[in-house]
Amino acid sequence: MPGNAFGTAFRFTTWGESHGLAIGGVVDGVPPRLPLTEDDIQPWLDKRRPGQSKFVTQRKEPDRVRILSGTFEGLTTGTPISLIIENVDQRPRDYSEIKDLFRPGHADFTYWKKYGIRDYRGSGRASARETAMRVAAGAVARQVLNAAWGDTFRIRGAMVKMGALEIDRARWDWDIVGDNPFWCPDAAAVPVWENFLTVARKAGSSAGAVLEIHGEGVPPGLGEPVYDKMDADLAKAMMSINAVKAVEIGDGFAGVELPGEDAHDTMHMEDGAMVFDSNRAGGTLGGITNGEPLVVRFAVKPTSSLPRPRPTVTVDGEDTAAITKGRHDPCVGIRAVPIGEAMMACVLADHWLRDLGQRGR
Amino acid sequence: MPGNAFGTAFRFTTWGESHGLAIGGVVDGVPPRLPLTEDDIQPWLDKRRPGQSKFVTQRKEPDRVRILSGTFEGLTTGTPISLIIENVDQRPRDYSEIKDLFRPGHADFTYWKKYGIRDYRGSGRASARETAMRVAAGAVARQVLNAAWGDTFRIRGAMVKMGALEIDRARWDWDIVGDNPFWCPDAAAVPVWENFLTVARKAGSSAGAVLEIHGEGVPPGLGEPVYDKMDADLAKAMMSINAVKAVEIGDGFAGVELPGEDAHDTMHMEDGAMVFDSNRAGGTLGGITNGEPLVVRFAVKPTSSLPRPRPTVTVDGEDTAAITKGRHDPCVGIRAVPIGEAMMACVLADHWLRDLGQRGR
């Protein structure tokens, strides 16, 4: 069983290496008669695109998506949607000197061990470039969900920690998230992070980050017991993103410290409707959505491509040092916000269609 | 797509409610000619079984497993292995008064929303009782892996935090893990936890926990890019366990705070072999095992069944309070250690067979 597809009812398969001719994906399972053109996808890709501030890689990729199939006169037809992005800014020269060594923190070594062959140009298939297709698939997923759930449905994300610098959640303001280069919801944190990351970048260092994605307006009842729980699939989705090393839902690790009587969301009636008194669970109970906002956090490790020598070995078993001269992000977490949002959209579209398919009528 | 199966090449499907006649599972994809009898499975179930100390539920379930198919004269035949455990200690009376309300922190509400019908006896399918079958499947997975990888392969787990009380990792001693009721590797922490949990239990409270599972002797090259990464599947596996709300690999969330130059595992040659200088990655790079021990931690929320009233609502929309009178664990995390171990075994067996199936010869 190969592993380049995600989802079951809403299923996308991606392909492409960072320095090949193109990257692309096929989204299968999209319901018919939904509005979909390149204009519905491009804005999300733009959000992820490199080169937008000095804090992300300066690699110039317009990341212009094209739809090659599956739509007719602006509507989906129920047939597979093929998406393609041509690779424009290919500079294989940059990578020639890393050809025969294993960069620390990269997948060079493990791809070599698994496949015995490696497309060494820009990490090949392990490149973060693959995530552009996740964002594109997420845009298609949003069309599915918007049509089904309407305006109250919304997915949005933010960076809540950079390096050791955490936001003050009391100052959380969604309105400023799009106005700073870090998707930071805490205005006071922005200049601090800016200073921190500038210093790190100049020092040839890099920084990790914690991101938080919210899904609002999600109906209760989604998620399939017992192995394909909503939170299990969200965890898999986020952990499959490059450089992610941890995922939590709701209170997550912090919830462990609470006494049992404070750790669960009690309920009461209000104006004839059941209301949860809190959302410690982060929107799921028993792996099924409960109607509260989904809250997922995940950790992105510091960028492993560094412009300073790091000890490693060559393919032929000799000690050496790796140094990255190319263009790279000092904090890859920044660009992971739209990716995390997209993966949540894909998981939700998948579970929405799965749930429809279990209702029986 | 229903959700009661886990894995692809090594695939198990479980069934059964906590208060039905039995619970069971079918393990499909087990290679032929491996030794397997009930005696290979029972010890792992005994490790998870209730009633072994005052810190776990006193429900009396012998959890005696029977193999109904798939073996012949003590060896697997390559056909599906059916496992069954009869439910002995059924006391439906205990649950009659929770029949019409939604217990906080339980799946009552979400099952109701999803299915419109609910087997209210002891949480039905959402009961932790289902995890017995995970442990049984894990025992079968171990037979697969032992035959392939030999003696250097080992999975073991421990509890590293109870409530807010964390172990001192400098005192980690695997040898004592089996000798205390908490799977605690820090001898000094045991009496502290014992006191803490006794107080909590008497107060009608409960405690969360963080568990850590190690997989040693795992060959490099396992995990399928890009969506079925080893860490992604481990995250899904752990997050699918009842009450788990967070998962991390290697440094996990803590790794975010490190500067890039300290966050990745450098390499050097030693006696002709490549050696990693550290294991911050927790055994995976690019979603593929690197030969270092797999290190996974996950958070189990405090038990939600409490012997004290908690505000909630009834099925008919009236305010009420839920109180659990039955026998329950003050810290469900304790019994999750063998479950986490079993899930890692299943993920590894699955990826081992998947990898074999991608080699082509």
Next chain:
Amino acid sequence: MPGNAFGTAFRFTTWGESHGLAIGGVVDGVPPRLPLTEDDIQPWLDKRRPGQSKFVTQRKEPDRVRILSGTFEGLTTGTPISLIIENVDQRPRDYSEIKDLFRPGHADFTYWKKYGIRDYRGSGRASARETAMRVAAGAVARQVLNAAWGDTFRIRGAMVKMGALEIDRARWDWDIVGDNPFWCPDAAAVPVWENFLTVARKAGSSAGAVLEIHGEGVPPGLGEPVYDKMDADLAKAMMSINAVKAVEIGDGFAGVELPGEDAHDTMHMEDGAMVFDSNRAGGTLGGITNGEPLVVRFAVKPTSSLPRPRPTVTVDGEDTAAITKGRHDPCVGIRAVPIGEAMMACVLADHWLRDLGQRGR
């Protein structure tokens, strides 16, 4: 990827060998709140059960099914339904002398080649006994479809050819199908077949058969282009039944001989509704149901277990002869009618739920 499961949205996994303790299956994906008890399944099993006439095996198996999970107070709960049938009439003695040889026409040789181990008692997993679980799963599928489609939906089957003796389709009468031991719809053929099969049986021979299954009242629009077409999945379903060697839909092979202008179903309007002028397509166009009755035929080869010596070789590579002394069907096709019906029900339930899951709302 193991192969003991069928379907995707309506998915069942079977287990068990003919001479083990029991056989069973798990049906996952059944919608909640459908009526289901053992009484909904048993009649279909009785239809397939051995020992009902002198033309089927005299093996005595009551084939009493039990539901072990997934229902509550007579209704499905949306959780997996575990079904079990205990093996009562086990006589391992009968099989001792075939232990070390490969019976012609049986799976003995290929199981040996594939697995290197073989449960030789009564064909193990390759026994037709496994089909009892298909019939049980089919009964569950019917509950799904009856609830969704109502009374106009009906699946029924008949035998249309035994050996070289074909029915006269002009005499087709569904009403007599259940009243003769062959599920024959042509009253005039019954005594002819009876004589033919009696002679064959006494001569130590056996006969093949062609069966035809009709699915009426199936809504248009079911089937997933392009690989999971309705006819493709029906073909797989029927071909997976023991001893089946051919499948056709509608005109099938005979349709090849028609000129193009006569080979397709034209349409016209009648009372405001579109009507097909014929059903040469057998109910599918482009792999999607068109609202006409599904018509599937399949060929069952003559029983391979014969009470006369047949040349073969031993496991150790010596020439020998195989002879079956046990109780066997002179025409296994007879008992395949309810199995074919059940497989059609399973395919339809699967595609019905899949289609629901692609509609998007």
Next chain:
Amino acid sequence: MPGNAFGTAFRFTTWGESHGLAIGGVVDGVPPRLPLTEDDIQPWLDKRRPGQSKFVTQRKEPDRVRILSGTFEGLTTGTPISLIIENVDQRPRDYSEIKDLFRPGHADFTYWKKYGIRDYRGSGRASARETAMRVAAGAVARQVLNAAWGDTFRIRGAMVKMGALEIDRARWDWDIVGDNPFWCPDAAAVPVWENFLTVARKAGSSAGAVLEIHGEGVPPGLGEPVYDKMDADLAKAMMSINAVKAVEIGDGFAGVELPGEDAHDTMHMEDGAMVFDSNRAGGTLGGITNGEPLVVRFAVKPTSSLPRPRPTVTVDGEDTAAITKGRHDPCVGIRAVPIGEAMMACVLADHWLRDLGQRGR
């Protein structure tokens, strides 16, 4: 669950409509380090390409395939292989007058019923054009199998019946199959068929065909009991091809007429090796290959696009007539030979990798 993918371990997903910008596919699961360039694929596409004789459609499509990912320096890398063929000869004008009606024998009606929207240009996704991608995937599958099984492995196909005209199997000569426009193995049949099809074409009629595909040099032991049997998957593969209505393995339907003692392949020892005395089973026993050549036949119905008026109805429910003015094949079966060969290659590659993945070491 969408349906545009085939296979599990060797899995390909196709996309594209006949008159869109391009068609394509992604092949996932291909083992690494196999030789693969466009030159390994193009010859098989050329074999299927339109416009090669007066007996196939004159639509001009160079069908030039490009590999967009998954290879590096002429070798596969283990990552997904993206294949694309641009649509060159798009003439949407030809289809404008069939826009609002349902052509008999086509999928127009059923796509409309299923999706409520239809890309009416040249049958959209239901076009036989999709099969080009099957042929391309088959070429990749052959690389997998050639590397594993060597020179004794070979797949080849022939047409054995056109309309009512069957070949004389005594005259079967593989050497002439590639030298006539019909893939006919009987030299005497060629001029007869040529005359027959010329007359049919001029009369505005069309003809059906029966094709036979052989797989030689296939090792025993492939196929997964009990639902994913080799013959079940071959049946699905062939039945999923456009216009196919019947499939049989080995003796198929004809085997029904044999007495049991003549219907099965007996065995004997010869020079120390087991030898089958015949191949009535067509290479499978119990759904597992037995080492004998796989023999599959399938029926292709007469072309449904006819240049003469046929009664039908419009989308708006009015009686009308459909007539096809475009370029079409008088016998679509001709071009189905390489498609059937390709599907067999894909099924074998899939089961080969699946079997490897079940061996355990």
